[in-house]
Amino acid sequence: MAYEIKRSKRARLLRISVSPTGTVRLTVPRFVSLRTAEHFFYQKQAWLAKVLAKIGPVRPKLLVCALPPQIIHGYIENQVHLYVTQLGVAMPRIRLMKAKTRWGSCSLKTRKIAINEKLALAPAVVMKYVIAHEVAHLVYANHAKKFWVVVSSLCGDYKEQRAFLKTFNPHVSEG
C-alpha cells in the first residue's frame, strides 16, 4: 500500500489520515522516532484496511518519503557500525540511493554501501536485514552458503525479512 510520511513541527500526536482518493498520510511529530511511528502505523493496519475498503478500489500511488534524509542516513550509519564491529571489519562509506530495482548495493573495491531510501517505509527489522546483507558483502562478494552464514549471524530472522521484501515490492531485488 502506498502511503506518505509527513514530519510535522506543529503536530503533537501521531496521526493517520486518508484522503478521498486513498492517499494515506502518517503525520509524525518532530520528537517521535521513526521506530515509534512505524509501530503505530502497523498497529493501525486493521482500521486502515476498513477505511480503504469504504473508499473502494484505489489506484496505486507513488511512495513518498518526507523523512529528512539525514535521519535515515544516521539510522543506517548506526546500524552499519554495529554490524561491522560484530564482524571486525572496517567501516564502509554509506550512501542513500533512489534506485528502482535494488534495495541495496555494496562495492568491495570502493568499500561503499548504498541503501535504498524507500526502505524507510518498511518496518525497521526489514531495513536492518538489508543493511546486514550489504555489510556481509564486505566479507563475501557473492551469495554463496558462507555469505548467508554471515548474514544469519547478524540477522537471525533474515528469511522472514526476505519474504516480506518479496511482497512489499516484488520488482525490487536485493543487492
Ligand SMILES: [Zn+2]
Ligand atoms: Zn547481495
